[in-house]
Amino acid sequence: MGIKRRSFLKGLAGAGAGLTVAPLFTGKAQAREAKMVQDSHVGMLYDATKCIGCKSCETGCKTANNLPVDLDPTGTFDAPRDLSINTFNIIKLYDGPEGRSFVKRQCMHCVDPSCVSGCPTSALNKEENGIVSYNKDACCGCRYCQMNCPYNIPKFQFNDWYGQIRKCELCRETNLVTKGQPGCTEACPTGAVIFGKVKDLLVEAKSRIQNSPDSYVNHIYGEKDGGGTSVLYLSKVPFEKLGLPNLPDHSQASVSEGIQHTLYQGLILPGVVYAVLAGIAFKNRSGHKED
Amino acid sequence: MEHEKALGGKLVTSQTAFLSLLFLICAGLLAWRYAVGIGPVSNLTDHQSWGVWKVLGVLVGAAFVNGGYVTAFLVYIFNRGHYHRFVRQAVLFSLLGYSIAATSLVYDTGRYVNLLNFFIPKYMQPNSALFEVGICITVYIVVLAVEFLPGFLEKFMPEGEGSKNFASTLHSFLNKILFLTVGFGVLLPTMHQSGLGALALLMGQKISLLWQTPWISFLYVVSSIFMGTCIVVLVDMLFHQKDLKNRGYSDLLKKILNIGRYVAAFWIVFRFEEIIRQGGGHLLYDAGFEFFFFWLEMILIVIGMIVLRKSSPRAIFTGASLMLAGGLLYRINTYIIGYESVPGMTYFPSVPEFLISVGMFALQFLIFITLVKIFPVVSQE
Numbered sequence: 001m002g003i004k005r006r007s008f009l010k011g012l013a014g015a016g017a018g019l020t021v022a023p024l025f026t027g028k029a030q031a032r033e034a035k036m037v038q039d040s041h042v043g044m045l046y047d048a049t050k051c052i053g054c055k056s057c058e059t060g061c062k063t064a065n066n067l068p069v070d071l072d073p074t075g076t077f078d079a080p081r082d083l084s085i086n087t088f089n090i091i092k093l094y095d096g097p098e099g100r101s102f103v104k105r106q107c108m109h110c111v112d113p114s115c116v117s118g119c120p121t122s123a124l125n126k127e128e129n130g131i132v133s134y135n136k137d138a139c140c141g142c143r144y145c146q147m148n149c150p151y152n153i154p155k156f157q158f159n160d161w162y163g164q165i166r167k168c169e170l171c172r173e174t175n176l177v178t179k180g181q182p183g184c185t186e187a188c189p190t191g192a193v194i195f196g197k198v199k200d201l202l203v204e205a206k207s208r209i210q211n212s213p214d215s216y217v218n219h220i221y222g223e224k225d226g227g228g229t230s231v232l233y234l235s236k237v238p239f240e241k242l243g244l245p246n247l248p249d250h251s252q253a254s255v256s257e258g259i260q261h262t263l264y265q266g267l268i269l270p271g272v273v274y275a276v277l278a279g280i281a282f283k284n285r286s287g288h289k290e291d
Numbered sequence: 292m293e294h295e296k297a298l299g300g301k302l303v304t305s306q307t308a309f310l311s312l313l314f315l316i317c318a319g320l321l322a323w324r325y326a327v328g329i330g331p332v333s334n335l336t337d338h339q340s341w342g343v344w345k346v347l348g349v350l351v352g353a354a355f356v357n358g359g360y361v362t363a364f365l366v367y368i369f370n371r372g373h374y375h376r377f378v379r380q381a382v383l384f385s386l387l388g389y390s391i392a393a394t395s396l397v398y399d400t401g402r403y404v405n406l407l408n409f410f411i412p413k414y415m416q417p418n419s420a421l422f423e424v425g426i427c428i429t430v431y432i433v434v435l436a437v438e439f440l441p442g443f444l445e446k447f448m449p450e451g452e453g454s455k456n457f458a459s460t461l462h463s464f465l466n467k468i469l470f471l472t473v474g475f476g477v478l479l480p481t482m483h484q485s486g487l488g489a490l491a492l493l494m495g496q497k498i499s500l501l502w503q504t505p506w507i508s509f510l511y512v513v514s515s516i517f518m519g520t521c522i523v524v525l526v527d528m529l530f531h532q533k534d535l536k537n538r539g540y541s542d543l544l545k546k547i548l549n550i551g552r553y554v555a556a557f558w559i560v561f562r563f564e565e566i567i568r569q570g571g572g573h574l575l576y577d578a579g580f581e582f583f584f585f586w587l588e589m590i591l592i593v594i595g596m597i598v599l600r601k602s603s604p605r606a607i608f609t610g611a612s613l614m615l616a617g618g619l620l621y622r623i624n625t626y627i628i629g630y631e632s633v634p635g636m637t638y639f640p641s642v643p644e645f646l647i648s649v650g651m652f653a654l655q656f657l658i659f660i661t662l663v664k665i666f667p668v669v670s671q672e
Contacts, residue, residue: 114493120422121408122415138414141401143340144421148493152632155337156401158330163401255505256492257418264417270478277368278474284370285470
């Protein structure tokens with residue numbers, strides 16, 4: 001007779017697939033603790049109600065990071081329409097039934113970044129000061145960071161024979177070193193975007209909402225969204241309209257690492273499964289059932 | 292008594308010439324890709340930066356080779372000796388498939404030299420599912436090579452009882468430690484296949500609820516098992532066309548496919564349960580692009596399962612092919628069709644991009660067909 005279905009499924013759950021099932025049965029799938037903002041973390045607060053859309057920050061960013069301007073196909077200057085390998089910071093405009101608002105986009109420097117969690121070769125790192133940094137010497141160009149970033153921030157030099165990932169690093173090796181703040185906040189004439197410790201910026205954001213509750217949506221984007229970010233947003237127009245995605249309060253990294261850690265912590269589970277498998281194969285080595 | 296034998300025959304045939312041509316086109320395009328980068332050759336963009344190279348080359352390629360996994364499971368763990376005839380060819384097919392999958396990474400990644408960082412401790416990043424996948428592929432290639440080594444050695448072993456040489460000594464040593472190799476041969480693909488699913492977890496809501504679930508790793512392992520049974524059968528049929536009229540032979544193929552059918556049935560129920568549990572139920576009837584591909588995937592598998600109720604050679608071939616196609620589409624769907632970084636984004640591979648993937652598969656078949664002619668791989672009367 002053929003394979004006994006029940007014994008096959010039992011073996012399936014017991015031996016091989018047990019690896020993937022165990023964490024979910026034990027309810028530890030999301031066991032990894034949420035990462036928190038540290039006192040040392042720096043970031044930015046962008047207040048959309050104060051932004052006049054002058055794009056000084058775009059220029060400030062390009063100057064600080066020595067980035068070329070984006071040219072149109074005829075070779076003349078064309079204001080960039082989206083973030084790219086040459087544009088780490090951009091101002092966009094929303095104009096619709098909910099009102100009118102500018103929005104500044106750049107790397108959010110997540111508290112628990114997907115890109116850092118997914119990078120196989122540690123090219124992306126969460127630095128001591130909270131900045132998500134990139135190291136081209138570690139990067140293998142797999143572009144998993146692009147696939148998993150909820151904000152679509154990392155850009156890859158597809159047209160280079162040996163390209164690299166490009167994104168905002170909060171001027172950590174340029175303006176932050178020389179002037180103590182990133183190029184964009186330095187250039188902003190209205191104070192719509194300010195630089196500081198994330199903890200202080202949160203206090204400031206809360207007091208702005210408290211002092212004029214009618215001017216803002218009662219939500220600081222980035223306080224909890226996607227597990228929190230070092231760049232915080234205030235706006236009168238719903239954040240979704242500004243292109244900021246509606247994310248759960250936990251990071252995806254905490255979900256995926258929770259599962260990975262439960263499975264592979266100290267390689268104990270794989271070791272046990274291996275021992276069981278090799279043991280069964282050893283027992284069976286003398287001969288096979290020919291049922 | 293059945294025994295593995297070299298098939299012999301001419302090495303250059305119209306079949307191998309055609310496969311070589313496909314590979315030559317691929318090689319030429321690869322030279323172009325290395326000269327100018329990924330962008331000009333492919334349709335990959337910042338919004339869809341994984342395309343057919345990764346999804347066909349690595350994910351589908353890795354699924355394609357589950358035969359070695361399933362046969363090791365059946366023969367050595369469940370102790371089903373009558374499946375032994377499938378082992379060696381399945382192992383060789385898997386070995387080549389994984390090697391091609393690893394090669395795909397070399398032309399898909401933008402900074403390929405740094406792939407070596409996977410093996411440099413200071414760069415290792417064990418939190419990453421992609422790191423795990425990379426390490427598992429590499430180690431599993433070694434394990435498969437050790438599993439296949441006896442077949443390679445047999446060609447160089449002396450005839451007649453009692454005579455020994457290096458090849459025969461190594462051969463008997465490998466047989467003694469076979470149980471150690473087999474342990475890895477089952478553990479690693481399990482980890483590896485679950486890792487291929489786990490890649491989706493970080494992408495969160497960028498992947499449609501028709502595919503995204505915390506259980507995706509498990510679903511990938513289960514799908515790899517039913518696909519594996521189909522591959523074992525299809526590869527075996529390739530070499531035993533004249534046995535197909537033999538009742539005992541088709542019964543054996545049916546037996547192995549029945550396992551695949553039950554696993555697939557369980558998998559389908561689980562898929563629907565996950566979609567509904569996660570609140571994606573409306574997507575099942577919300578007509579659109581993803582809706583179409585989801586149902587195409589399901590229908591392929593279900594029709595395959597129905598066709599396999601019959602046991603004619605034609606039904607076995609059609610049924611196994613349909614189930615396999617559905618399982619492969621599941622992987623393409625997860626990372627291409629179901630993936631959306633910005634609304635309205637579309638991706639379709641460019642011709643050169645696609646031809647590179649096709650050429651690599653052609654290379655895999657070319658090497659496989661050539662090796663089974665030279666080395667004792669396929670079981671014969």
